[in-house]
Amino acid sequence: MTSSFEALLPGTERALLHRVATAQAEGRTPSLVGAVARDGRMVWEGGRSCVVGHAPDADTQYRIGSITKPFTAVLVMRLRDEGLLDLGDPLERHLPGTGVGDVTIAQLLCHSSGLAAESPSPWWERTPGTGRPALADVLGERPVLHPAGRRHHYSNTGYTLLGSLVQAVRGVPWEEALAVEVLEPLGLERTTIRPVTPHAGGWAVHPWADVMLPEPLEDLGLMAPAGQLWSTAADLCRFAAFLAEGDERVLGAETLREMRTPAVAPEAGDWDGGYGLGLQLVRRDGRALVGHSGSLPGFVAGLWMSVEDGVAAVVLANATSGPLPGVVAADLVRIVAEAEPRMPAPWRPLPEIDPTLLELTGPWYWGTYSYGLRVLAGGGVELCPLRGPGRASRFRAEPDGTWTGLDGYYAGETLRVVRREDGSVSHLDVGSFAFTREPYGPEDAVPGGVDPDGWRGL
Structure with missing residues (x-):
């Protein structure tokens, strides 16, 4: 997507650099790099x-x-979209002999499988x-600690199983599938299994x-799908743009939207965080962020994006502990989003509209609750309460007229x-509820x- 912005304002760039410099100094890390992308294009690095x-x-x-995990999740979702598996399938259907019981692919993706963390x-x-x-060496004698599907329990071993699943279904090693199916199409030439100068x-x-x-x-061996990758701030900005908008050569926008949707309840007491299908979800300063954090001895990393604001940020550092790249990346997103808010697209009328669709617009009543129906681009509609909170939903048009x-809610x-x-x-x-033009009109088809x-x- 072509950015509607030029370069960042000098004041914004100064604030970004100050945040990166403070993180490196206070975090006592040998080096730290940050980058910001806006509307799919990197606009700042420091x-x-x-x-x-x-x-x-x-x-x-x-x-x-662990920013490797979203890459592994993308490979699994490609298999789903190709009809080679279903997210509700037990892992054992495609990768027998693991000993993890009826754990499903979806549960592995969102860390609700109950598997051990390490x-x-x-x-x-x-x-x-x-x-x-x-795999027996990775899983150990007691691989399952909690009932499957009951709680969020982060599991690195679960992503080892997903990498092995990719290999079993594709018939090629995880790293080969990753290179051919994701890295090459997205142009991530500096994202590799091993370091490159x-x-x-x-x-x-x-x-x-x-x-x-x-x-x-x-080299992590079988654990590679959980955390092996090396990358750059520039490549991860490109990956963030893909996660926000999709790319039909890899995954479509609808599948990426599914991955960004909460798939499991957060841990008790952590209602500002959650997990989708391979993606962490957090709320910072009232802003919904999607991405992932990562760490291995000697390195910490963070990638967050606000899809609504069109802003993504990456922070990478080479220290085992110290700076918190996830916090710093969230701050970089906030700095840009608040200093230079996204310009709305110009309003334009629809090119055409079906008169039978136009006659459906306006007020409707569910019992005595008032709703309004409006037409969206592409033939969709939106049904929203006219007063106070309620069951607002957008609807996609189907070929059969529904x-x-x-x-x-809907x-x-x-x-x-x-x-x-x-x-x-x-x-x-x-969904079986009758919405009428009048509240309980005498001639209306009101149940009861x-x-x-x-x-x-x-």
Whole structure:
């Protein structure tokens, strides 16, 4: 999508750089790079480093840890869209012998499978993947800790299983499927399984002294689909644009919208966070953000986007702990969204409209609740309460003349126009509810009928 903006204003750029500089200094990290994309195009980058006269740029690779998970989820959703599996399928149907019971693919994607968070000792992020040559080594003797589907429990091992699922269904290794099906079509040339120069080295900074030591850079083996990837701020800005808008060569916009929809309740006490299908969902400063955070020894990373504002931000750093890239990335989104709010598209009339659709617009009544129906672009309609909160929903037109709910209370429900024998509109049937032109009109098709004496005073 072509941006409707030019470069950011100098004041906005100064605020962004100040936030990145503060994060690097207060987080005590050897280097940190941030980037912002607006309407699908990177419009700012800035970096800081402990090396005088040198700073990383948006083409410098960092390890991104669990930001690998959305890439793996995209591969799984492609299999679903191709009809090769269903998200409700038990994993064992496509990958037998794992020992995880009836855990479904959807539950693995949204971390409600009940699987353990980590593989058995030793610490998988800091030891070679060759030490876990089989899924049994990754899962251990007690892979399931909670009843499937009952709670959100983040699981790295679950994404190992999803990577193995991709390999089983595609017949090629996870990394090969990723390169061919996602990285190449999206032009993510600097997103790789192993580091490619220029890249940052991973460091641990002492918590009580300004000294540091290098972290090992291990190949994760079977755990790779949970956190193996290296990438750049520029590539992740491109990936964020894809997650917001879709790309028919990889996944369509409707599937990406499904991935961004909450799929599991958040942990108790964390009602500002949730998880979709491979994507973390948070609310910061009243703004809904979608993306993912990531960490591996020596690296931390964050990617957040506000689809409504058309703004995405990436923050990458090379320290085991210290800065919180997720917090910093959310701040970068806020800075741009508040300083330079998105310009609305110019209003334009519809090119044409069906007169039979136009006659459906205006007020409707469900009992005594008043609603308004308006026409949307593409032949869809929107039904909204006229006073106070209520069951607002948008509907997509179907070939048979009905509409299907897209969101809100009526998501998935059918809106149908019921006509009288003479062809005039009697009422709207919305998921079995009758919406009439008058509140309990004597001639209206109101379930249960209308008192023949009509409306009256006290």
